[in-house]
Amino acid sequence: MIKIDHLNKSFGKLNVLKDVSLEIEKGEVVALIGPSGSGKSTLLRCLNLLEVPTEGHVYIDGTDITAKGTNVVKIRENMGMVFQHFNLFPHMTVMENMIYAPTKVKGLDKGTAKQEAVRLLSQVGLAQKADAYPATLSGGQKQRVAIARALAMKPEIMLFDEPTSALDPEMVKEVLQVIQDLAHTGITMVIVTHEMGFARNVADRICFLDGGSLVEVAGPQEFFTNPKTDRAKEFLSKVL
Numbered sequence: 001m002i003k004i005d006h007l008n009k010s011f012g013k014l015n016v017l018k019d020v021s022l023e024i025e026k027g028e029v030v031a032l033i034g035p036s037g038s039g040k041s042t043l044l045r046c047l048n049l050l051e052v053p054t055e056g057h058v059y060i061d062g063t064d065i066t067a068k069g070t071n072v073v074k075i076r077e078n079m080g081m082v083f084q085h086f087n088l089f090p091h092m093t094v095m096e097n098m099i100y101a102p103t104k105v106k107g108l109d110k111g112t113a114k115q116e117a118v119r120l121l122s123q124v125g126l127a128q129k130a131d132a133y134p135a136t137l138s139g140g141q142k143q144r145v146a147i148a149r150a151l152a153m154k155p156e157i158m159l160f161d162e163p164t165s166a167l168d169p170e171m172v173k174e175v176l177q178v179i180q181d182l183a184h185t186g187i188t189m190v191i192v193t194h195e196m197g198f199a200r201n202v203a204d205r206i207c208f209l210d211g212g213s214l215v216e217v218a219g220p221q222e223f224f225t226n227p228k229t230d231r232a233k234e235f236l237s238k239v240l
């Protein structure tokens, strides 16, 4: 579903991603972990061309999205992204947030879009908040709406960049639960997270990034109990 092939990304002289290669299968759940500044967000953003790779290729479903003339809008339609800061449209209700892209980008009629929105809001436990404005929601509720809104486009891939880092501790669980419920339902997921317990429980594979290099890729059991590299060992000794 996703093939990252010798990816390099530099910002000026700063080489942020160094020869990253990785293949992710359809339906797989991959956790991207590593120290702050190791390039996790940049790697995730290269997958939907929010950052343009300096060298190398990214293939989605066999299509080289890094090739010239790629239809970026089309690529992004197929990929939901949820960020640390829930960027809901503040002047729209939850329902208006939900149906905006499906009606404007996909051309769905309002009735159909609303029906689907109700279903998705129920899925994240927020059907009763359809008419609320984002400002009246808790951080956890906003993030659950952001996930539901991304799902409304029926993406094949969901990218999460530290979806719980900006939340008060008591709200982390409800958001992780929504993501966990989504895992292994057929949707391909790449999740940048500092929640090690969550990564261990939910991910099929752990990708450990350090200094812009993909240092270690392993199953969660193996990675957390028997990391191979000194860099992974050191990282784990700090976060576990």
Ligand code: ADP
Pocket (backbone or CB within 6 Å): 011, 014, 016, 034, 035, 036, 037, 038, 039, 040, 041, 042, 043
């Ligand atoms: P992480 O998500 O692992 O914390 P990032 O991918 O955000 O790491 O950043 C990796 C490195 O790239 C950092 O040194 C950061 O300062 C740098 N960086 C990220 N985005 C930009 C940018 N737009 N311009 C310049 N440097 C950037």
Ligand code: MG
Pocket (backbone or CB within 6 Å): 040, 041, 042
């Ligand atoms: Mg980041």
